[in-house]
Amino acid sequence: KTASDQLLVIFGASGDLTGRKLLPSLYELHVRGLLPERFCILGAARTDYSDDEYRVLEKAHIREALKKKEVDEAELDNFLRRVFYLSFDSTNASEYGKLKDRIHQLQHEEQLPDKIIYYLATPPLMYELIPACLKESGLNVPEKADGWRRVIVEKPFGTSLESAQKLNKHLCHIFDEEEIYRIDHYLGKETVQNILVLRFSNGIFEPLWNRNYIDSIEISASETLGVENRGKYYDGAGALRDMIQNHLMQLMAFTAMESPSVFDPEPIRDEIVKVFRALRPYKTHDMDHLIVRGQYDGYRTEKNVATDSTTETYVAMKMFIDNWRWSDVPFYIFTGKKLPEKSSEIVVNFKSTPHQLFAGQCSGGSCNKLIIRIQPDESITLKFGLKMPGAGFTVKQVGMDFRYDSLSKSYLPDAYERLLLDAMLGDSTLYARSDALEASWRLIDPILHHWKEEGAKNLFFYAPGEDGPLEKARLGMVPKDCPCQTC
Numbered sequence: 001k002t003a004s005d006q007l008l009v010i011f012g013a014s015g016d017l018t019g020r021k022l023l024p025s026l027y028e029l030h031v032r033g034l035l036p037e038r039f040c041i042l043g044a045a046r047t048d049y050s051d052d053e054y055r056v057l058e059k060a061h062i063r064e065a066l067k068k069k070e071v072d073e074a075e076l077d078n079f080l081r082r083v084f085y086l087s088f089d090s091t092n093a094s095e096y097g098k099l100k101d102r103i104h105q106l107q108h109e110e111q112l113p114d115k116i117i118y119y120l121a122t123p124p125l126m127y128e129l130i131p132a133c134l135k136e137s138g139l140n141v142p143e144k145a146d147g148w149r150r151v152i153v154e155k156p157f158g159t160s161l162e163s164a165q166k167l168n169k170h171l172c173h174i175f176d177e178e179e180i181y182r183i184d185h186y187l188g189k190e191t192v193q194n195i196l197v198l199r200f201s202n203g204i205f206e207p208l209w210n211r212n213y214i215d216s217i218e219i220s221a222s223e224t225l226g227v228e229n230r231g232k233y234y235d236g237a238g239a240l241r242d243m244i245q246n247h248l249m250q251l252m253a254f255t256a257m258e259s260p261s262v263f264d265p266e267p268i269r270d271e272i273v274k275v276f277r278a279l280r281p282y283k284t285h286d287m288d289h290l291i292v293r294g295q296y297d298g299y300r301t302e303k304n305v306a307t308d309s310t311t312e313t314y315v316a317m318k319m320f321i322d323n324w325r326w327s328d329v330p331f332y333i334f335t336g337k338k339l340p341e342k343s344s345e346i347v348v349n350f351k352s353t354p355h356q357l358f359a360g361q362c363s364g365g366s367c368n369k370l371i372i373r374i375q376p377d378e379s380i381t382l383k384f385g386l387k388m389p390g391a392g393f394t395v396k397q398v399g400m401d402f403r404y405d406s407l408s409k410s411y412l413p414d415a416y417e418r419l420l421l422d423a424m425l426g427d428s429t430l431y432a433r434s435d436a437l438e439a440s441w442r443l444i445d446p447i448l449h450h451w452k453e454e455g456a457k458n459l460f461f462y463a464p465g466e467d468g469p470l471e472k473a474r475l476g477m478v479p480k481d482c483p484c485q486t487c
């Protein structure tokens with residue numbers, strides 16, 4: 001499938017996301033011949049640049065973002081010829097006439113059809129204002145019969161159930177639901193999409209993929225970095241809003257959902273919503289046993305962070321999905337900053353055999369695992385016990401590995417490449433739907449309330465480089481290293 005000719009307007013064009021992710025990903029799509037023949041990017045932001053000045057600036061950003069790869073200078077220049085810039089104040093409704101004129105001019109000069117994607121790569125407080133101004137100037141609806149409009153909204157989508165509902169209502173007043181693309185870059189990761197293929201294209205996993213054979217599931221995203229220069233945003237968000245409500249809950253949905261009857265956006269998104277709706281709500285008196293929050297030492301002295309901040313930089317939680325397939329199977333979800341390694345993975349812990357035949361055989365339920373490594377070293381590993389050569393019957397845990405880098409000529413596209421291309425194609429499968437977002441906020445909201453009331457009580461501290469606060473042990477996760485002596 002190739003995308004039709006179109007124009008992409010990026011609001012927040014001089015920002016970090018545009019230079020670090022959007023333009024480098026669009027450049028990669030250009031190199032791989034996946035962009036439509038007639039395709040232009042119009043960057044819009046307040047700073048005063050000419051087209052050429054903007055191109056020079058972004059050329060450096062693209063080189064920096066792709067520093068591990070060889071960049072073909074001629075191709076990069078070809079790509080940059082598709083990039084244009086408009087200096088404009090997106091907070092000022094009266095400036096949208098200028099935007100409209102520039103769009104018309106580009107459509108005319110570059111022979112582009114009336115097909116436009118707006119990308120809101122701006123601070124979240126602009127998510128209401130920009131679409132409202134687009135509506136006021138008539139830019140939200142096509143002018144020609146074969147035209148269309150789409151809008152891509154970055155996370156965070158709301159900060160609570162109420163604000164997410166308000167934003168959804170506002171956007172749906174301006175665009176149709178199928179024109180709204182709520183991005184969650186985790187869904188653009190190759191390894192995340194592969195969860196669906198692994199589960200639904202193989203007969204061997206499905207019979208085991210339920211409460212009868214699975215002991216527990218762990219879904220984690222650990223990071224070594226702290227908040228860096230994002231203190232202003234992060235201190236108001238925290239790990240629960242920043243990572244769990246979106247990225248990790250989407251991973252959970254892919255792991256737990258039923259198979260859709262066809263691989264189309266709506267049936268898939270229907271199954272995701274069903275998972276979120278079946279999540280067991282937390283009762284206030286259970287929260288402190290089922291959720292552990294932490295903050296790394298030194299966080300309060302980070303730039304733009306309150307000196308008495310109670311914002312969590314670590315969360316571990318035990319969730320349950322109250323449905324036929326998953327009844328009483330714990331899902332352990334955890335994430336944190338300043339942890340020992342950068343890694344995201346899903347570990348499916350299978351139940352152990354009902355009876356142990358071999359001395360020292362693992363009965364802890366941690367020997368049979370399927371490990372889906374999302375990043376880095378993308379891989380899928382199945383762990384099981386085998387006999388050690390020689391006398392006796394000593395069981396040893398071994399692993400069967402598939403590594404993405406072993407696929408010849410494999411190319412793992414950046415998440416944004418996949419998601420941008422999907423939006424150009426009009427495929428919303430890997431974008432979040434409003435009902436799913438609201439359902440996820442329904443679980444998260446009471447926790448945020450509870451923490452607000454508790455303040456610093458039950459906020460546990462950990463040293464940077466440690467594996468989160470010790471109190472996480474209270475959740476009863478299967479230990480990483482098996483306690484049996486033979487594994």
Ligand code: BG6
Binds near residue numbers: 221242243344
């Ligand atoms: C972002 C969060 O959405 O995801 C960041 O705002 C986080 O705080 C990042 O660091 C992690 O993404 P990735 O792809 O590096 O795991």
